[in-house]
Amino acid sequence: MGGLLIVDDEVESREQVRLIVEESQYHYLSISESDTAQRGLLLLKQNRPSIVILDLSLPDMDGIQFGKKVLECNPDVSIIVVTHLKMFEMVQTVINTGFSGYLLKPLSKFELISALDRLLIPDLVKETTKETNYVRNAVSSSKPFELDLGNPIQSVISYIHTNFHEQISLNEVADRVYLSASHFSRLFKAEMGVTFIEYLTKYRVEQSKKLLKMTSLPIEVIANNTGFANASYFATTFKRVEGKTPSEYRSIFSNLLHNNGTG
Template sequence: MNVVLIVEDEILEREFLTMVVRDELHPEDLLLTCDSGTEAVKLARQYRPNLIFMDLMIPERDGLSTIEEIRTFLPHSSITILSAYSDFSYAQKAISLKVFEYLLKPIKPSALKEVFGRMLKAGVSQPAPVPTTADKKPAAESMETRDECSTFIEESIKYIEEHFKEKLTLEMVASKVFVNAKYFSHVFKKEMGVAFTDYIIQMRIQYACRLLETTNYQAYRISCECGFSDPSYFNRVFCAKMNMTPQNYRKYAHVVNQNDSASKII
């Protein structure tokens, strides 16, 4: 099995790393997270991770000195440094500590996946650790992360429902729930099963269908009412989603409503 340790004191960065890494792991693998150098050494001694992501600027002791101590008892673990600094002295020290990779923040999900994939291939799996009471902390932290994700997704959905008829971007919604835009995009798609932009379009098309069924508004007015600034773009999107033009949908809905009314009378 693989034992992965993520050491990052910024909660949003830690959640982002956790989400990306978890997608690449197997059920039997163990994922641990912490936010300080002291805790990192403690977890490393207890669980002996074969794969480690280490932020340089962490509380209590910096990332490099933490790696230096971990190397005394885990000389073969694959360690990737995460840093907002490209200082040569850091890189030089990292080389002496035989780190696997040196990633500069902000880190793209694709870059993280690529590096983690190489670490998985190069890493040596560890035997499964004997469960102890300390297992409760990583599990609790994982549950806390999921709860936080659910909370800001629920808040974002509520905001979208109230404002989808207006100009709305991913960055705007992410800022409303105080989440990094890239991380928000990743979590939103994972939780909702659809990308943010597609979700907005679905809501607008559903509203357009309701207006076509219940009003005599022209297509250009409906496009505006639904948040589309360009009527021709609205027509293209509507056709792609509904397999018919807005005008034909109105006719179709009218026929269906008449048939429903007739069946009720009979």
């Protein structure tokens, strides 16, 4: 098991990460620190850590570019971003670049240890890789609508999967496949076994679950970027579908990882 490299120009932030790790079940990890990208790359080559904890605001290089260089040197390194930036576009960039987590400052011990659990518990490594790939697809940009007149419902399913974060209505998608709303609705239910709204809602909830697992983004940010009108509606819908609130789901998942790591 490799060590841990912290790249952050804030001394207090580096000390906080070090303290959290040293007081956790991962105290055995060797920890190296850097306040610049250039020194970070040097330590990466010298120590070959398995995890890099990275602040995006570095004095000598853009954090995303630094992360790309890290992955070029060693594609197996897991990168956890720790930042003050709450912009969803930044999360998209981080995930699409191949990073493994996005945590917000001020950093909480619970969130950092949960992220390390997800990366370091052997039984969950494959599942983590799957989740990373799923989330990359979940935050992909809108794509042009591709219509297969022989398979209108599957055309709509593909459209949902790439545009779920946008506002989508039954009338809109029915128009896209040149069907009346009522006829499209009947066809969708017959082919998929659920209504159009039920399918769309369930898919959005599934995408939100992946972001709840992988990031520490605020609930309202996740809601706004998975197609829900507001955080309140998101919470109500999520609980109806999953039987628990988004916050409860995030806590339960994190607790499960933590227990697996210490049990």
